[in-house]
Amino acid sequence: QKEVEQNSGPLSVPEGAIASLNCTYSDRGSQSFFWYRQYSGKSPELIMSIYSNGDKEDGRFTAQLNKASQYVSLLIRDSQPSDSATYLCALSFGGATNKLIFGTGTLLAVQP
Amino acid sequence: KAGVTQTPRYLIKTRGQQVTLSCSPISGHRSVSWYQQTPGQGLQFLFEYFSETQRNKGNFPGRFSGRQFSNSRSEMNVSTLELGDSALYLCASSLEVEDEKLFFGSGTQLSVL
Numbered sequence: 058q059k060e061v062e063q064n065s066g067p068l069s070v071p072e073g074a075i076a077s078l079n080c081t082y083s084d085r086g087s088q089s090f091f092w093y094r095q096y097s098g099k100s101p102e103l104i105m106s107i108y109s110n111g112d113k114e115d116g117r118f119t120a121q122l123n124k125a126s127q128y129v130s131l132l133i134r135d136s137q138p139s140d141s142a143t144y145l146c147a148l149s150f151g152g153a154t155n156k157l158i159f160g161t162g163t164l165l166a167v168q169p
Numbered sequence: 170k171a172g173v174t175q176t177p178r179y180l181i182k183t184r185g186q187q188v189t190l191s192c193s194p195i196s197g198h199r200s201v202s203w204y205q206q207t208p209g210q211g212l213q214f215l216f217e218y219f220s221e222t223q224r225n226k227g228n229f230p231g232r233f234s235g236r237q238f239s240n241s242r243s244e245m246n247v248s249t250l251e252l253g254d255s256a257l258y259l260c261a262s263s264l265e266v267e268d269e270k271l272f273f274g275s276g277t278q279l280s281v282l
Contacts (some may be wrong), residue, residue, distance in 0.1 A: 089269050090278060100259060100273035101212070145212065154217060154225045155269045161211035 060084060063146050063160035071168050076133040078163050080146030083127065088151035090122055092131045095143045095162065105131060136167045171196065172264050173274035181280045187248040190277045194241050200224075201243040201273065203235060204262030206257040215258075218243055219265075247279075255281045 062081045070076045078092075089108050093101035106122040107113045107129070107141075117133040133140055143162040149155065174193040183186050186236055186282040194201050214227040218237035235245040241262075257278050262273035 065255050091269070100275050102273070103270055107269065147212075149269045153267060153269065155202060155263050155271065156217055156225050157202075157212075157228075157269065157271065158214070159204075159212035 060158045061146055061148060061160035063144075063163045065161060066164040067124075067166045068163055069138050069166045069168060072136060072138060074136050076136045076140065076165055076167070078131040078133070078144050078165065080129045080131075080160055081127055082129070082146075082148055082158075084148075084150070085124070085127065086150055087124075087127075087148040089149045090120070090129045091147040091149075091157065092118075092120060092129075093145040093147060093159075095145060097142070101145055133165075136165075138167045138169050141165055141167045173260055175258075175260050175274035175277050176273065179276060179278045179280075180222055181282065182250050183282050184250055184252060186250050187246065188250060188279060189244055189246045190258055190260075190279075192243045192245075192260030192262075192274060194260075195272055197242050198262035198264055198272070199239055200263045200265055200268065201241065202261045202263075203243070203245050204259045204261065205229075205266050206259055206276070207255075212259070215245065215250070250281045255279060 092105040095101045105120040107122045117134045121130045145162045146160040147157040200219045204212045204219040217225040237243045257276045259276045260274045
């Protein structure tokens with residue numbers, strides 16, 4: 058079982074809709090959780106971090122964490138074609154390291 | 170402020186050769202990590218450096234090595250290249266080793282023929 062699981066997609070949503078991206082993880086020792094966005098041919102870019110259970114909102118993005126269910130999600134409201142990218146879920150275990158474990162990503166396609 | 174700079178951008182090598190990739194972190198960032206990205210496996214952690222010391226190493230063979238210099242710049246080396254080493258190699262920097270917010274460079278696309 059992979060440590061971080063994501064549906065590879067593509068997830069196709071119409072412009073203006075809410076895109077919901079999901080991620081599950083296997084290790085209960087995971088401390089911190091991140092969402093990175095990667096456009097085709099570009100490097101990953103951090104868009105959200107979440108450390109405690111509940112919701113965290115930043116503009117059109119909301120990250121949700123449920124440690125009991127080992128589940129992290131990212132909601133993108135009012136999706137735009139410019140949001141079309143691969144979204145990578147990542148986690149870390151804390152301590153004196155910044156090593157991240159990444160999922161393989163979900164490809165999001167926002168249709169105009 | 171300049172971002173993470175990786176050189177070269179593209180590299181073509183043949184099996185058995187060795188390669189050295191370079192990474193200059195964001196000014197002031199002292200921690201550098203390396204990741205390998207392939208379509209099938211996604212991003213996989215290679216190693217992490219802070220203050221010229223390797224702090225953590227991923228599950229890669231000994232052919233993969235790296236180092237960090239006193240100015241925080243880092244290099245990674247792959248010896249005896251195999252076809253399966255073809256990948257995008259990404260360097261990421263952060264302020265401190267406990268700082269999990271990574272800033273990635275554009276990567277070096279390595280093709281092994």
